[in-house]
Amino acid sequence: MSAAATLAVAPFANLSGEPEKTYLGEGFAEDLCATLRQVAAVAVTPWSSARAAWTEAPDATAVARALQVATVLHGGVRRTATRVEMSAALRDAAATSLWAERYDRPFDELVEIRQDVLRHTVAGLAAPVTDAERRLLDRAPTGNARAYEAFLKARHTGQRLLRRTQEAARDLYAEAVGLDAGFARAHAGLALCHSLLSTYWDASSETLRRADEASTRAVALDPDLAETRTARGFALSLAKRYPEADEQFAAALRLDPRSYEAEYYCARNCRAQGRLQEAAEHFAQAGALRPDDYQTLAMLASTYAGLGRPEDSSKAQRQALELAERCVKLDPDDARALYLGAVALSATGEKTKAREWAKRAVAMDPDDSAVLYNVACVYALLGLADSAIDCLEQAVKNGFGHWEWVAHDPDLDSLRQHPRFQALQPH
Numbered sequence: 001m002s003a004a005a006t007l008a009v010a011p012f013a014n015l016s017g018e019p020e021k022t023y024l025g026e027g028f029a030e031d032l033c034a035t036l037r038q039v040a041a042v043a044v045t046p047w048s049s050a051r052a053a054w055t056e057a058p059d060a061t062a063v064a065r066a067l068q069v070a071t072v073l074h075g076g077v078r079r080t081a082t083r084v085e086m087s088a089a090l091r092d093a094a095a096t097s098l099w100a101e102r103y104d105r106p107f108d109e110l111v112e113i114r115q116d117v118l119r120h121t122v123a124g125l126a127a128p129v130t131d132a133e134r135r136l137l138d139r140a141p142t143g144n145a146r147a148y149e150a151f152l153k154a155r156h157t158g159q160r161l162l163r164r165t166q167e168a169a170r171d172l173y174a175e176a177v178g179l180d181a182g183f184a185r186a187h188a189g190l191a192l193c194h195s196l197l198s199t200y201w202d203a204s205s206e207t208l209r210r211a212d213e214a215s216t217r218a219v220a221l222d223p224d225l226a227e228t229r230t231a232r233g234f235a236l237s238l239a240k241r242y243p244e245a246d247e248q249f250a251a252a253l254r255l256d257p258r259s260y261e262a263e264y265y266c267a268r269n270c271r272a273q274g275r276l277q278e279a280a281e282h283f284a285q286a287g288a289l290r291p292d293d294y295q296t297l298a299m300l301a302s303t304y305a306g307l308g309r310p311e312d313s314s315k316a317q318r319q320a321l322e323l324a325e326r327c328v329k330l331d332p333d334d335a336r337a338l339y340l341g342a343v344a345l346s347a348t349g350e351k352t353k354a355r356e357w358a359k360r361a362v363a364m365d366p367d368d369s370a371v372l373y374n375v376a377c378v379y380a381l382l383g384l385a386d387s388a389i390d391c392l393e394q395a396v397k398n399g400f401g402h403w404e405w406v407a408h409d410p411d412l413d414s415l416r417q418h419p420r421f422q423a424l425q426p427h
Helices: 019-036 047-056 060-067 107-125 131-138 145-157 163-179 184-200 205-221 226-238 242-255 260-272 276-289 294-306 310-330 335-347 351-364 369-381 385-397 403-407 410-415 419-424
Strands: 005-009 042-044 071-079 083-092 097-106
Touching (some): 005 019, 005 107, 060 071, 226 242, 385 419
Parallel strands (some): 005 071
Antiparallel strands (some): 071 083
C-alpha cells in the first residue's frame, strides 16, 4: 500500500521548567512515532530527523517544509506529583489545525491520553487503517502509568551507548516490569540492555542468561511485536544460536518491515557470523529507514571494506563523518559520535583530526570498553598497533568479550598477526 498521508512527530515540549523531565515529552512523542509508523498508509518521518528539524525550527510549517511532509504532530507536557498536563496538535503544512486537544488529568491516566492522541491523529490524517493495524493502535502497551513512564525514561536514557547509561536504562526497564509483569515492550527493552551490556561491558554467562530470560518472556507475552522478536534475536545471536536468531529477525521484519531496530540488529547478527554481504544489505536498509544515523553508515562502511568494496566504503564513511560532525556540533559530549567519527576520519585520511577525536572520546569515559574498543579501531586504521592493542587490552580487562564481532571487524585486520593481539583472544 502506498502512503496516503505523510507525518512528522515532533518532540513534545517539556513545560515543567525542569531539564531532567525532558524524557517524558521526548519519550512520549517517540513512542507515538514508533506506533504510527506501523500504519502502512502513513509515511512517518524517522524520529531522529523530526527531532532534529524541530530543534532547529520549532514551528509546524517550517518542519513540514524541511521534511517535506503534509502534517506535523506536536505538543507539550508538564508532570506534577499527581497530575499530567498535556497539549497535542495536528497541523498541516499551512499551519491549519486538523485536530487539537488539551488534557489535565491524574497522572495515572497517562496511558489513556496516549491512546486518545493516537486515535485522533489517525482520524485527522484520514488515512485508511486495516483491521490488524486498528487492533495494534487500540492495544495499550501497559495499563500502568508509572510503568509506562519508567519505560519512556529507560528508552531516553539508553540512547547513549555507554556502560553507565545502559545500566541506568536496565534498572528503569526492570522497574517497569516490576510494576507491570505483563509489559512486553519493557521486557524487550530489558533484554536489549542485557544484550548490549554483554556485547561491550560484561561478557559473563549471567548477563547472557538474563538477556535470554527477558527476551523469552517478551516474546511469550507478545509474539506479534517486532520489538520482542528483535530483542529475542539479538540475545540468541550473542548466545551463538544463530539459526534461531535468524528466525527471530525474519519474524520481526515480517511484522514490521519498517523497523530500524530489526534491520540494524539483524545486520549485526549477520556480521558476527561473517555473512558480510547480508550484513551490508541490512545495514543499508537500516540506513534508509534512519538516514541521519551516523552509526549505521559507519557500520555499513566497515562492512563494505570487509567485502573489498573500497569505493562504497569511502562513500559511506564520508556520509557517516558528515552526520557525526553534525552531532558533535550539537552535542560535544557525544562520545559515540566522536569515536565513530574518528574511525571515519582515519579511513578518509584525516589522521590528525582522527587522533584528536579519539582522545576526546577516551577523556570522557576512559574506562568504558565500548569507547576503548572503537578507539582501538581508530588506532589500528592509523597504523598505531601498540596504541590499538593497549586500548583492546583495557577493554577486555573492563569486560569486553564479543570475539565473534572482533573476528569479522575489518578495522582490526592490521593487528591480526601481532603477538599481543593473538594473546588477547580466548583459546
